[in-house]
Amino acid sequence: MDMPDADATLVARARxxxxxxxxxxxxxxxxxxxxVALAQLGNEADAEDVCQDAFVTSLKRIEECxxxxxxxxxxxxxxxxxxxxxRRYRAVRDTLPLxxxxxxxxxxxxxxxxERSELRRDLVDAxxxxxxxxxxVLLLYDLEGWSxxxxxxxxxxxxxxxxxxxxxxxxxxxxxxxxxxxxRP
Amino acid sequence: xxxxxxxRDLAPLDPALDAERWSxxxxxxxxxxxxxxxxxxxxxxxxxxxxxxxxLRPTLSLAGALAAIAAxxxxxxxxxxxxxxxxxxxxxxxxxxxxxxxxxxxRPPSLEEVVVALExxxx
Numbered sequence: 145m146d147m148p149d150a151d152a153t154l155v156a157r158a159r160x161x162x163x164x165x166x167x168x169x170x171x172x173x174x175x176x177x178x179x180v181a182l183a184q185l186g187n188e189a190d191a192e193d194v195c196q197d198a199f200v201t202s203l204k205r206i207e208e209c210x211x212x213x214x215x216x217x218x219x220x221x222x223x224x225x226x227x228x229x230x231r232r233y234r235a236v237r238d239t240l241p242l243x244x245x246x247x248x249x250x251x252x253x254x255x256x257x258x259e260r261s262e263l264r265r266d267l268v269d270a271x272x273x274x275x276x277x278x279x280x281v282l283l284l285y286d287l288e289g290w291s292x293x294x295x296x297x298x299x300x301x302x303x304x305x306x307x308x309x310x311x312x313x314x315x316x317x318x319x320x321x322x323x324x325x326x327x328r329p
Numbered sequence: 330x331x332x333x334x335x336x337r338d339l340a341p342l343d344p345a346l347d348a349e350r351w352s353x354x355x356x357x358x359x360x361x362x363x364x365x366x367x368x369x370x371x372x373x374x375x376x377x378x379x380x381x382x383x384x385l386r387p388t389l390s391l392a393g394a395l396a397a398i399a400a401x402x403x404x405x406x407x408x409x410x411x412x413x414x415x416x417x418x419x420x421x422x423x424x425x426x427x428x429x430x431x432x433x434x435x436r437p438p439s440l441e442e443v444v445v446a447l448e449x450x451x452x
Contacts, residue, residue: 161367170358174351175344283339
């Protein structure tokens with residue numbers, strides 16, 4: 145069985161304009177990027193936009209990736225910065241405080257609204273009650289399947305702190321979901 | 330909804346579970362990156378530039394050294410007196426001895442020497 149190319153190899157090829165290599169980087173890191181963007185923005189459509197923007201930015205600035213073997217960590221820092229900028233832009237646009245902006249849809253898209261299930265909508269709404277770090281840890285752990293060690297390394301916190309964020313985040317999420325649907329067990 | 334730590338509570342938010350959505354996201358990124366990828370393919374490879382710049386310095390150094398040696402040889406040749414050049418060029422070309430002597434000593438001949446050279450020394 146062929147071993148997948150290391151990030152450093154894919155980054156070197158992407159620098160030469162190799163679309164296949166860049167596509168492999170996208171496939172490998174998109175879910176983590178999406179989890180971080182969703183944690184920051186609380187809106188699926190906005191998270192998708194920020195992911196796209198972050199990946200294109202990473203390609204344009206790929207010479208600045210000094211440790212290509214850690215492309216994923218570098219990419220997530222771009223995602224966070226882009227999400228931060230997007231939140232500021234959205235807050236100004238909507239003339240709402242940043243916290244309030246979290247739960248507001250970035251734009252109207254009937255097709256996406258139809259696609260979005262009630263469960264997904266509830267989860268996104270419930271995530272609003274968590275801190276940014278809690279959301280990020282929770283989404284990376286549950287969506288991307290990262291271990292506490294990976295989360296700690298890639299977002300710059302200790303493993304113990306990652307565990308605490310996960311525990312508190314889940315508890316808050318549970319409480320908020322219970323409030324949204326008190327009739328459910 | 331039952332929430333516990335034993336299963337992936339947030340799985341419904343996983344974009345990869347919806348294959349169409351996941352594919353749309355990935356393809357959207359690749360489409361947005363097409364221009365930059367094309368620009369990079371057309372640009373001269375930075376690695377190639379690095380390779381060339383690696384060769385440039387030793388090549389220029391070698392050329393400089395060769396130029397310095399050549400200049401030194403030329404200057405040394407020009408400063409040597411004609412009499413120390415060994416067998417004269419004029420002599421080697423078969424000129425009569427008096428003519429070869431004028432050429433190699435850079436001295437204008439006297440009238441008598443010209444006559445002797447043209448007619449031969451009959452005395």
